[in-house]
Amino acid sequence: MSTVTTADHHDEHHDHKPTGIKRWLFTTNHKDIGSMYLIFALVMFFIGGAMAMVIRLELFQPGLQFVDPQFFNQMTTVHGLIMVFGAVMPAFTGLANWMIPMMIGAPDMALPRMNNWSFWILPFAFLILLMTLFMPGGGPDFGWTFYAPLSTTYSNDTTALFVFSVHIMGISSIMGAINVIVTIVNMRAPGMTWMKMPLFVWTWLITAFLLIMVMPVLAGVVTMVLTDKYFATSFFDAAGGGDPVLFQHIFWFFGHPEVYIMILPAFGIISAIVPTFARKKLFGYASMVYATASIAILSFLVWAHHMFTTGMPVFALLFFMYTTMLIAVPTGVKVFNWVATMWRGAMTFEVPMMFALAFIVLFTIGGLSGVMLAITPADFQYHDTYFVVAHFHYVLVSGAVFSIVAAVYYWLPKWTGHMYDERLGQMHFWCSLISVNLLFFPMHFVGLAGMPRRIPDYALQFADFNAIISVGGFLFGLSQLIFVWVLIKCARGGEKAEARAWEGAEGLEWEVPSPAPYHTFDTPPEVK
Amino acid sequence: MNAKQTLIGKLSLLVVAMFAFGYALVPLYEVFCDITGINGKTASEPVSAEEAIVDTSREITIEFIARPNQQMPWVFKPEVRRMRVHPGEIHIMNYVAENPTLRSIVGQAVPSVSPGRAALFFHKIECFCFTQQYLAGGNDMLMPLQFYVDPALPAQYSTITLSYTLYDVTDQWQPEAQDNLSELGE
Ligand code: HEM
Numbered sequence: 001m002s003t004v005t006t007a008d009h010h011d012e013h014h015d016h017k018p019t020g021i022k023r024w025l026f027t028t029n030h031k032d033i034g035s036m037y038l039i040f041a042l043v044m045f046f047i048g049g050a051m052a053m054v055i056r057l058e059l060f061q062p063g064l065q066f067v068d069p070q071f072f073n074q075m076t077t078v079h080g081l082i083m084v085f086g087a088v089m090p091a092f093t094g095l096a097n098w099m100i101p102m103m104i105g106a107p108d109m110a111l112p113r114m115n116n117w118s119f120w121i122l123p124f125a126f127l128i129l130l131m132t133l134f135m136p137g138g139g140p141d142f143g144w145t146f147y148a149p150l151s152t153t154y155s156n157d158t159t160a161l162f163v164f165s166v167h168i169m170g171i172s173s174i175m176g177a178i179n180v181i182v183t184i185v186n187m188r189a190p191g192m193t194w195m196k197m198p199l200f201v202w203t204w205l206i207t208a209f210l211l212i213m214v215m216p217v218l219a220g221v222v223t224m225v226l227t228d229k230y231f232a233t234s235f236f237d238a239a240g241g242g243d244p245v246l247f248q249h250i251f252w253f254f255g256h257p258e259v260y261i262m263i264l265p266a267f268g269i270i271s272a273i274v275p276t277f278a279r280k281k282l283f284g285y286a287s288m289v290y291a292t293a294s295i296a297i298l299s300f301l302v303w304a305h306h307m308f309t310t311g312m313p314v315f316a317l318l319f320f321m322y323t324t325m326l327i328a329v330p331t332g333v334k335v336f337n338w339v340a341t342m343w344r345g346a347m348t349f350e351v352p353m354m355f356a357l358a359f360i361v362l363f364t365i366g367g368l369s370g371v372m373l374a375i376t377p378a379d380f381q382y383h384d385t386y387f388v389v390a391h392f393h394y395v396l397v398s399g400a401v402f403s404i405v406a407a408v409y410y411w412l413p414k415w416t417g418h419m420y421d422e423r424l425g426q427m428h429f430w431c432s433l434i435s436v437n438l439l440f441f442p443m444h445f446v447g448l449a450g451m452p453r454r455i456p457d458y459a460l461q462f463a464d465f466n467a468i469i470s471v472g473g474f475l476f477g478l479s480q481l482i483f484v485w486v487l488i489k490c491a492r493g494g495e496k497a498e499a500r501a502w503e504g505a506e507g508l509e510w511e512v513p514s515p516a517p518y519h520t521f522d523t524p525p526e527v528k
Numbered sequence: 529m530n531a532k533q534t535l536i537g538k539l540s541l542l543v544v545a546m547f548a549f550g551y552a553l554v555p556l557y558e559v560f561c562d563i564t565g566i567n568g569k570t571a572s573e574p575v576s577a578e579e580a581i582v583d584t585s586r587e588i589t590i591e592f593i594a595r596p597n598q599q600m601p602w603v604f605k606p607e608v609r610r611m612r613v614h615p616g617e618i619h620i621m622n623y624v625a626e627n628p629t630l631r632s633i634v635g636q637a638v639p640s641v642s643p644g645r646a647a648l649f650f651h652k653i654e655c656f657c658f659t660q661q662y663l664a665g666g667n668d669m670l671m672p673l674q675f676y677v678d679p680a681l682p683a684q685y686s687t688i689t690l691s692y693t694l695y696d697v698t699d700q701w702q703p704e705a706q707d708n709l710s711e712l713g714e
């Protein structure tokens with residue numbers, strides 16, 4: 001792929017932008033908005049991380065030492081909500097904002113004003129959510145999955161605020177998704193055909209459709225919780241003819257596609273980074289596109305693998321077991337393609353590549369524990385234990401989060417115009433890699449041995465593993481401070497980055513200078 | 529420009545449709561479970577006592593479980609724990625309810641049958657669970673259930689467990705509905 005023109009220097013009238021806070025409040029520029037999303041996600045990552053530290057502190061030893069159980073439950077709940085909706089999802093949206101227009105040769109997102117709105121309502125959603133922690137009765141304590149009747153009959157008075165904040169998060173994601181789809185469908189540069197689009201663009205397009213299909217269902221189910229609690233409906237209340245199991249069906253109809261919303265863009269990122277540092281074209285581009293699409297379609301047919309123990313009939317157990325295992329096939333295709341891309345490549349191991357490699361290995365471990373959980377009879381033992389916690393942290397932390405970190409290292413030279421400090425970056429990588437495994441690997445063992453999730457205390461035989469897990473947790477938290485240091489250092493200065501910051505990098509974003517000018521591709525490039 | 533607007537329109541429509549779909553799942557679930565009987569819900573209306581042919585060739589064990597919900601102070605239990613019946617035979621089973629408090633309370637029993645698919649073959653001619661039950665403080669009463677097991681019950685089922693959970697629904701009390709019932713002759 002190459003471009004004929006890259007006219008990036010424009011007349012001044014384009015570049016005058018308000019200064020100070022007003023620039024950020026009213027900006028409609030995709031790069032500004034992308035940066036705000038990314039910084040917001042980082043802040044949320046640390047707030048959610050602080051809650052994880054509280055959880056690990058309490059679990060360092062058996063017995064209750066630091067927090068009372070109700071507060072502990074608030075910590076697990078809000079940690080989950082913040083990491084999912086406040087850190088991972090906004091980080092991906094930030095990357096989409098920054099990179100998609102540049103990757104397809106568009107001057108901006110299709111709906112810049114809506115873009116501004118979808119970002120700026122987010123901080124309010126999380127402000128409301130965090131505020132509830134300081135109110136009488138405390139914040140939500142029913143788990144990020146807010147199962148009824150925990151969230152209806154037994155929840156505290158701040159539940160209305162929880163519902164309200166989830167609504168705002170949902171609206172923000174839906175607007176963001178519409179924006180991504182309209183941008184990709186309508187604003188590709190001439191010659192940028194569907195099958196020439198970078199995989200990050202493809203995976204985000206499919207993710208955006210998933211968002212549009214399931215976020216409204218989430219909005220529906222929180223609304224039902226709201227009316228059950230405050231307006232005497234009984235969607236989930238057996239006394240009034242409802243059914244609490246119905247809650248789980250509706251929630252997981254949203255919930256399973258949601259986990260793919262958090263991993264498909266990661267697949268796109270890894271598919272950009274691996275070819276760059278292997279200096280080879282991506283192996284099996286078309287199969288990657290089809291695998292992504294089939295994962296997205298299948299993700300609507302597996303939701304009840306979260307509900308094997310609710311007493312479903314045998315044929316339903318079998319159906320959901322088989323569909324779930326089927327998803328492992330397209331996922332396997334992807335891993336195969338990444339490995340094949342590296343095969344006989346001239347590889348180098350800069351920080352983005354290191355995180356991408358760690359992603360491939362650790363995400364696969366998470367996928368394998370997923371397949372174990374998908375075996376219905378086995379899940380009767382694993383369900384609601386730390387084994388599930390180990391599974392989803394492998395796919396979400398060493399999967400989604402590692403891919404985001406890899407993406408930041410990869411495109412940071414494009415954003416700031418400077419190379420980051422490679423030595424510090426490597427230090428960040430190794431500290432993260434070791435601590436993340438110290439943190440999550442022993443969770444498999446305590447889970448298999450029967451330690452339940454979401455409890456502030458545990459039986460004595462789990463004490464040693466929990467102490468190790470907590471130490472891993474603290475180290476992982478500290479390691480992320482190195483990341484912040486790298487980011488600040490790189491924003492301030494450093495070795496000047498070239499337009500094509502990485503030798504083997506391909507794609508339109510590398511045709512514009514580094515740092516990318518405020519406006520890029522005002523005249524569309526010609527893609528050959 | 530126009531293509532853009534139509535796309536936005538279509539996507540917004542999809543958003544609205546999916547929101548509606550979330551709500552549509554509620555009746556869909558109900559209908560699906562009614563047809564397949566998979567969540568153990570029995571019919572909420574009485575069936576007429578047909579002249580079913582009694583199948584004396586086999587016996588089915590019916591187990592009765594009854595428990596008040598946590599917020600429900602009544603004592604609530606079946607007169608016997610289990611019963612062996614021939615499919616097609618009509619039986620009456622009484623449940624004892626006692627309100628040990630000083631205030632009047634209205635209860636609603638919600639049935640569930642296990643294994644779930646047997647629910648389709650468990651027929652109630654009369655049941656206290658069809659209506660709300662009123663009980664003044666300090667009183668007790670017998671609540672009857674009249675039922676038979678469908679002779680078409682597949683052979684693999686030899687035991688059916690019928691479980692009732694009793695809820696306090698005093699704040700949703702509908703006395704009119706109760707009047708209609710007493711007209712029906714109780
Ligand atoms: C091969 C792919 C996968 C399979 C077969 C799989 C299977 C499962 C199963 C069966 C469960 C339910 C376990 C239980 O509650 O007993 C589960 C839970 C979970 N999975 Fe996966 N999974 C896969 C990939 C992923 C990915 C890619 C993500 C996210 C990026 C993910 C995130 C989660 C989360 C968050 C939960 C726990 C939800 C909760 O109860 O809080 N999984 N997975």
Ligand SMILES: [Cu+2]
Nearest residue numbers: 256259305306
């Ligand atoms: Cu799932």
